[in-house]
Amino acid sequence: MLLEEDESNNPMLSVVNLVDLFLVIIAALLIFIAQNPLNPFQDEDVIVIKNPGKKNMEMMIKKGEKIEKYESDGQIGQGNGIKAGVAYRMEDGSIVYVPEGEKEGEAPK
Numbered sequence: 001m002l003l004e005e006d007e008s009n010n011p012m013l014s015v016v017n018l019v020d021l022f023l024v025i026i027a028a029l030l031i032f033i034a035q036n037p038l039n040p041f042q043d044e045d046v047i048v049i050k051n052p053g054k055k056n057m058e059m060m061i062k063k064g065e066k067i068e069k070y071e072s073d074g075q076i077g078q079g080n081g082i083k084a085g086v087a088y089r090m091e092d093g094s095i096v097y098v099p100e101g102e103k104e105g106e107a108p109k
Contacts, residue, residue, distance in 0.1 A: 038062050 033039060037046045038060060050058040057072040085099040 038067060 037048055043064070044062075045064070046062040048060045048062075050060075055072060059070045061068045061070070083100065085097055087095055087097045089095050
């Protein structure tokens with residue numbers, strides 16, 4: 001009778017253990033995806049820079065649902081432009097950008 005069968009010989013117990021293992025793996029992957037800065041389900045705008053300052057530098061910009069990827073070709077860029085603001089490196093290592101406006105409190109155009 002099935003109720004008197006030894007549990008160590010029941011192959012269904014190993015299948016149940018495999019299902020539990022896969023559920024744990026799926027939960028870990030979902031947590032990893034949720035914490036990824038380029039997660040498509042987040043509404044935040046994000047910029048990710050890989051290998052900063054090196055010849056193979058890459059920059060990924062996420063604005064809304066659109067993700068753009070830029071790759072460095074190792075060349076120094078040049079062009080025409082105007083001063084848009086000032087960047088300050090703080091004591092803790094963070095960088096603060098202050099845009100310059102024509103009048104106090106006015107954003108640059």
